[in-house]
Amino acid sequence: MVENSSFEDRLFEGVRLEGETLAGCTFADCTFRDCAAENCRLLGCTFSGCRFEGCRVTNLRSEGSELRGTDWAASSLVGVNWGELLPSGRFAEPVSSLEDCQLRYNTFTGMSLRRFDFSSCALLRSTFGECDLFESRFFGCRLEGTEFFKCDLRRADFREATGYEVDVLTSRMKGARFSFPEAVNLLHSLEVTVE
Incomplete structure (x- = not known):
């Protein structure tokens, strides 16, 4: 020790x-x-x-x-559970930047990651819950098995990202950007089938 x-x-x-x-x-x-x-x-x-x-x-x-x-x-x-590493008072966040990182089984809960750029990273089988991701960039990210629920995703950029699941009933999404055909995954939480 x-x-x-x-x-x-x-x-x-x-x-x-x-x-x-x-x-x-x-x-x-x-x-x-x-x-x-x-x-x-x-x-x-x-x-x-x-x-x-x-x-x-x-x-x-x-x-x-x-x-x-x-x-x-x-x-x-x-x-890594980033919520366990939040600074007291929450005026600062635990992470300022992630560049070319591989994240697997990470948990982000109750964090403000406004305008955060994840675009050079892979976030696999991770969870974002009750996070402020306003204008965040996930452009081209590998997000296989990564879930977003109760998040502010307004104006977030998911173009060319793959594998994500968003709970559209609990997340704010106005102005978010997605690419086809991955955007069809947004219907998953609605239990809708597209043929």
Whole structure:
């Protein structure tokens, strides 16, 4: 267990953690490059303004921890519940950018991701629930098995995206953009058959 440590403007490269617990640690403006964390727990930790490049995070669990304005590039994130990482007060979001990332089995709940650009990422078998995705971009995304419910999708861009499921009865969708034939999937939640 790593406890009560503070790091600022540090580079962590090639660090591998498996089944570790970090408790009471603070990371500010740090860069993590080619690092991996599998089945790890964060207890009362804070990551603020950090950048993750080529990292792999699998089955992360968090209690009382928060990410603030983190940037992710060319990383793989499996089984992350972003709602567990929301900053207190919710004035900032845990993630500022995702670029060329692979997300699988991720959960986004109650988050404001207005105008967020997911367009270079694959979000597979993930869930967006009660999220503000106004004007967000999913252009060309692979979204196989990814569900959206009770979301604000107004003016969101799903053109050329594939595999998504949207609960049209609970989501706001005015002005959202979709491509044919994927747009037919919008009828799935209505239990309508198109022949």
